[in-house]
Amino acid sequence: MHDTFEVFVEYGPLLLEGLYETVLLTLAGALCAFMAAMVLHAAAASPWRPLRAVVRLYTELILGLPILVLLYCIYFAGPGFGLRLSAVASGLLTLTLYYSPYMAEAIRAAVAAIPSGQIEAGQTVGMGPFAVARRIVLPQAGALALPALVGLLIGLAKDTAILSIVSVKELSYMTKQVVSRSFMPFEVWAGVALIYWVCLSTLDLAMRRLERHLTRHRRLAP
Amino acid sequence: MFRGELFLEAVGPIAGAAIVTAELTVAAGLIGLAAGALAAMAQIGGGWGGALAGRVYVSLMRGTPLYVQLLVVYFGLAFAGLSSQAFLAAALAIGLNSGAYCAEILRAGILAIPPGQIEAAQAIGMGRLRIWQRVVLPQAFIASLPPLTAELTIVLKSTPLASVVAVTEITYTGVLIQSRNYSAIEVFAVVALAYIAMAQVLLRGSRALERRFRPFRA
Amino acid sequence: MNERAAPPLIRAEGISKMFGDRWVVDRVSFQVARGEVACVLGPSGSGKSTMLRCLNWLAPPTEGAIYLAGERLGVLEAADGTTRPLPAKLVRQQRARFGMVFQQFNLWPHRTALQNVMEGLVIVRGEPKAQARDKAAAMLARVGLAARQDAYPSQLSGGQQQRVAIARALAMEPEILLFDEPTSALDPELVGEVLAVMKDLAERHVTMIVVTHEMGFAAEVADRILFMDEGRLVEEAPPARFFSAPASPRARQFLERLLGGRPPVA
Numbered sequence: 001m002h003d004t005f006e007v008f009v010e011y012g013p014l015l016l017e018g019l020y021e022t023v024l025l026t027l028a029g030a031l032c033a034f035m036a037a038m039v040l041h042a043a044a045a046s047p048w049r050p051l052r053a054v055v056r057l058y059t060e061l062i063l064g065l066p067i068l069v070l071l072y073c074i075y076f077a078g079p080g081f082g083l084r085l086s087a088v089a090s091g092l093l094t095l096t097l098y099y100s101p102y103m104a105e106a107i108r109a110a111v112a113a114i115p116s117g118q119i120e121a122g123q124t125v126g127m128g129p130f131a132v133a134r135r136i137v138l139p140q141a142g143a144l145a146l147p148a149l150v151g152l153l154i155g156l157a158k159d160t161a162i163l164s165i166v167s168v169k170e171l172s173y174m175t176k177q178v179v180s181r182s183f184m185p186f187e188v189w190a191g192v193a194l195i196y197w198v199c200l201s202t203l204d205l206a207m208r209r210l211e212r213h214l215t216r217h218r219r220l221a222p
Numbered sequence: 223m224f225r226g227e228l229f230l231e232a233v234g235p236i237a238g239a240a241i242v243t244a245e246l247t248v249a250a251g252l253i254g255l256a257a258g259a260l261a262a263m264a265q266i267g268g269g270w271g272g273a274l275a276g277r278v279y280v281s282l283m284r285g286t287p288l289y290v291q292l293l294v295v296y297f298g299l300a301f302a303g304l305s306s307q308a309f310l311a312a313a314l315a316i317g318l319n320s321g322a323y324c325a326e327i328l329r330a331g332i333l334a335i336p337p338g339q340i341e342a343a344q345a346i347g348m349g350r351l352r353i354w355q356r357v358v359l360p361q362a363f364i365a366s367l368p369p370l371t372a373e374l375t376i377v378l379k380s381t382p383l384a385s386v387v388a389v390t391e392i393t394y395t396g397v398l399i400q401s402r403n404y405s406a407i408e409v410f411a412v413v414a415l416a417y418i419a420m421a422q423v424l425l426r427g428s429r430a431l432e433r434r435f436r437p438f439r440a
Numbered sequence: 441m442n443e444r445a446a447p448p449l450i451r452a453e454g455i456s457k458m459f460g461d462r463w464v465v466d467r468v469s470f471q472v473a474r475g476e477v478a479c480v481l482g483p484s485g486s487g488k489s490t491m492l493r494c495l496n497w498l499a500p501p502t503e504g505a506i507y508l509a510g511e512r513l514g515v516l517e518a519a520d521g522t523t524r525p526l527p528a529k530l531v532r533q534q535r536a537r538f539g540m541v542f543q544q545f546n547l548w549p550h551r552t553a554l555q556n557v558m559e560g561l562v563i564v565r566g567e568p569k570a571q572a573r574d575k576a577a578a579m580l581a582r583v584g585l586a587a588r589q590d591a592y593p594s595q596l597s598g599g600q601q602q603r604v605a606i607a608r609a610l611a612m613e614p615e616i617l618l619f620d621e622p623t624s625a626l627d628p629e630l631v632g633e634v635l636a637v638m639k640d641l642a643e644r645h646v647t648m649i650v651v652t653h654e655m656g657f658a659a660e661v662a663d664r665i666l667f668m669d670e671g672r673l674v675e676e677a678p679p680a681r682f683f684s685a686p687a688s689p690r691a692r693q694f695l696e697r698l699l700g701g702r703p704p705v706a
Contacts, residue, residue, distance in 0.1 A: 196290055341540075344498055347612075
């Protein structure tokens with residue numbers, strides 16, 4: 001027990017460095033995936049049929065594919081297509097490609113849940129399509145989509161650990177370095193699990209509070 | 223640049239590895255269902271101690287990466303004297319992780335059972351455990367079948383992580399082949415197709431299962 | 441019928457049940473003799489169903505005592521007069537001496553009609569399956585459902601489901617049957633078949649306590665009416681007297697509102 005503590009003191013800075021990288025990857029990955037999801041959402045509503053078909057095919061493909069296999073495809077098979085990416089770029093691309101269809105589905109479900117009468121009401125008072133989207137659809141859909149998006153954000157944060165397999169220097173990668181120097185794999189991994197747990201639980205809690213804040217108008221109703 | 227002969231060469235070994243993936247999926251799925259049922263029972267009928275234990279379990283499993291869980295279990299087994307138990311570690315880790323989600327699913331299913339069902343069992347003199355076993359759990363299971371089968375698909379999609387501890391399932395086999403003959407594109411095409419095919423089999427199977435159980439539902 | 445001569449099968453002495461800070465059942469005492477049919481009437485919310493659940497300890501009474509064939513239920517009485525709760529296992533054994541039929545049938549949807557009836561025989565009584573199956577089939581035949589024994593509850597009409605529930609209760613060979621508004625959840629055209637089964641049981645001298653809103657059934661089949669209001673047992677009378685000349689103003693009011701002054705025709 002004492003030894004374990006010493007290991008964490010000695011390698012603390014290394015692990016912190018990894019944790020910082022994990023946080024950055026999570027933020028960047030979530031942002032890229034969300035933007036890609038918006039594009040997918042728009043494309044799925046496109047009047048041009050082939051585009052809709054491509055989106056559907058891509059979505060089906062991703063839903064059936066494990067994320068680790070997607071990572072390997074990009075990292076190992078990418079160069080064969082002339083796609084030579086660094087480890088970090090491969091990782092970000094994986095997170096983006098993998099999470100965007102799920103996020104697009106969350107957005108679609110939320111938008112679909114807004115009664116069409118509200119949009120008509122907006123049009124009736126003379127709003128244009130952009131005003132309707134910005135002032136009526138977005139505020140409500142945002143709140144509706146949030147629980148699903150938070151779940152995906154936490155899933156994405158957890159999946160950054162997989163990127164250590166292709167040597168992205170985040171928390172799990174640093175943990176492997178610590179294990180190879182300390183020869184205490186069980187204790188070190190268990191301790192790092194605790195670090196992940198504290199960070200992710202905090203993120204979850206913060207997101208739930210945000211969710212409560214954004215949906216307060218619905219709870220005020222009698 | 224796509225070499226058909228390398229693609230065909232990979233099909234045999236990966237089909238063989240698919241059996242390991244299937245075994246791992248079934249083993250982890252069963253562990254997850256059992257762990258989930260126990261955790262749901264503890265949360266609902268286990269007093270405050272059971273509720274706390276159930277919640278901590280669910281929170282720990284949902285709040286840490288499966289990759290890290292797998293390594294904790296793998297090295298934990300070694301720590302306990304069971305070294306190099308890669309398949310066991312993978313089945314346990316994936317199963318226990320899935321158990322947390324199964325627990326949430328089953329909990330909702332249990333809470334949806336009309337209290338009268340339990341009263342009827344009490345009225346003929348059934349004991350608590352008997353009621354769990356004969357009335358509550360079977361119904362919660364049947365009512366939760368669609369989300370549970372979806373969870374099994376997630377278990378299937380989690381099995382590639384077992385490659386990290388060198389279980390020779392589909393993904394690890396793919397990595398080994400492509401490192402031998404530099405055929406990443408062809409090999410991972412086979413790997414991806416194998417998973418999509420297995421997911422389809424699961425989907426068909428779960429639909430058939432749901433159809434079979436439909437008359438049993440309230 | 442002279443029920444006072446026979447020893448009571450069930451005796452309730454001042455039973456009360458409190459939910460939160462409200463007395464839902466308030467000092468109710470009565471007796472029912474072996475072979476007797478007692479119908480419990482009263483406006484909804486008068487504590488009838490809760491009183492019924494007190495009897496078989498599904499809702500243990502807060503106060504009072506219940507005796508089944510002279511045996512105190514739910515409580516161990518020591519020789520020196522002190523009492524303590526009965527162990528759960530013995531409570532279950534006592535409970536199994538009652539049969540209960542619920543308003544919402546409460547059949548287990550994952551088991552066939554036959555399996556619903558067999559369940560208690562196999563699981564509680566530990567009878568061999570073959571024997572339980574024969575007995576269950578006989579019970580289903582008795583309620584006229586021999587042909588539907590392999591149907592799942594969702595494939596049966598409400599009336600059929602309730603008849604299966606009656607067969608399930610009968611299979612345990614209870615000393616007394618409790619009915620909790622057995623026809624209230626049924627479509628009007630399905631009420632008759634369930635009442636017919638219950639009438640048949642009454643004619644075979646099965647002891648029954650029936651909470652019901654079916655005045656015609658009560659008038660024709662009951663030996664005695666127990667009228668409850670606001671948790672109290674307000675009036676106890678043979679049906680002829682209860683329906684023609686109720687003694688309490690509450691009962692008069694209740695009957696007037698329900699029947700508009702006409703006596704129920706059986």
